[in-house]
Amino acid sequence: MIDQLIIFQKxxxxxxxxxxxxARFPKAQRFLLSNALLKTNMEMIRLTVIANSKPDRRAEQKKISVNLDLFRVYVRVAKDxxxxxxxxxxxxxxxxxxxxxxxxxxxRVSRL
Known part of the structure; x- marks a missing residue:
């Protein structure tokens, strides 16, 4: 079950x-950055579900990693x-x- 996968829950x-x-971002500036954050996060959820259902999950895991890096950058922009x-x-x-x-x-486990 996907609900039992710790990374999915996180x-x-x-x-x-x-x-x-x-929701607390200024209204005038909210759309672009908040949309990017939410879409990137939702894509990580989608890719995690897909990766969990495949025997060879490396491609999806790499995409999750890229999305996590993008999310990190967007959060940094929000702070800055x-x-x-x-x-x-x-x-x-x-x-x-x-x-x-x-x-x-x-x-690492998937490479084995």
Whole structure:
């Protein structure tokens, strides 16, 4: 089951956190950056489900990694333009780092 995959749950939790986070972005500037964050996160969820259903998951895992890097950049932009406090940035960065560690472990296991 996909719900039992820890990385899926962490990415899903990140989406919920991101959804609440972008609701606080300034309205005039909200659409582009919040849309990029939410779409990238949703793509990670989609790719995780696909990867979990395949015997050879490496291609999807690499795409998840690329999307995680993009998400990291978008969060940094949000911090740099003042949409995120340093504290919230730290919380999101820790969630991203945890997902990165889980993804690296999953990729190592998939190579075997």
């Amino acid at each position: 990415i899903y939790d990140l989406y919920l956190y991101t959804h609440r986070m972008v 333009v003042g949409f995120l406090s340093i504290k919230k940035y730290g919380v999101v960065a820790e969630k991203i780092n945890e997902i990165g560690r889980l993804l690296n472990a999953w990729m």
